[in-house]
Amino acid sequence: MAFRSSIMFLLVAMTLCGACSGAGAVYKVGGPDGWIVGVDYNQWSSSKEFRVGDGLFFSYNKQYHNVVQVSEQGFKSCNSSSPIAAYSSGSDTxxxxRPGHYYFLCGAPGHCEDGQKVDVQVSRPIPDNPSPAPSGLSSPSTPHPEERPPHSAALTNAPKLALAVFASVLACCFLN
Structure with missing residues (x-):
């Protein structure tokens, strides 16, 4: 009985590890306190190296804050009237x-002006097998991050999570 439980635990752990591999790092914006007024977001973001595939986790009290992705101009002027995307769940990933700058601010009155805004510069992922491009050829241009709003990481990882759940159920059926 203990052997079957150990085997099942191992299979579930391997399945979950496989389902989560390939995902980038997830950064809690603002550190332990989350998305609040009073954090130096320039200092927070400058100490990190963001890559394509990474995630930003905004944790905040939705009664007082929100997250608005804006253009560079909107960021500089604290203007959220033409958002690229807006989030208000209190827990947004x-x-x-894409590589480039992403600009976020809190749209609550006065919060952006008080420093609740973050500029995140994203680099290309490190290739698994780096090889130089043939000379004379250029790569296609990468659209600016502002051209398409980001989506939730939960949607990106849904097939992997479904596979993990299916494999776990299957393991339970065969081991019992």
Whole structure:
């Protein structure tokens, strides 16, 4: 009985590890305190190296804050009237899909002006097998991050999570 439980635990752990591999790092914006007024977001973001595939986790009290992705101009002027995307769940994970700058601010009155805004610069992922491009050829241009709003990482990982759940159920059926 203990042997079957150990085997099942091992299979479930391996399945979950496989389902989660390939995902980038997830950064809690603002550190332990989350998305609040009073954090130096320039200092927070400058100490990290964001890559395509990483996620930003915004944790905040939705009664007082929100997250608005804006253009560079909107960021500089604290203007959230033409958002690229807006989030208000209090627990939002945004996947960084392209290299370039992403600009976020809190749209609550006065919060951006008080420093609740973050500029995240995203680099290309490190290739598994780096090889130089043939000379004379250029790579296609990468669209600016502002051209398409990010989506939730939960949607990106849904097939992997479904596979993990299916494999776990299957393991339970065969081991009992």
């Amino acid at each position: 945004i996947t960084l899909e």
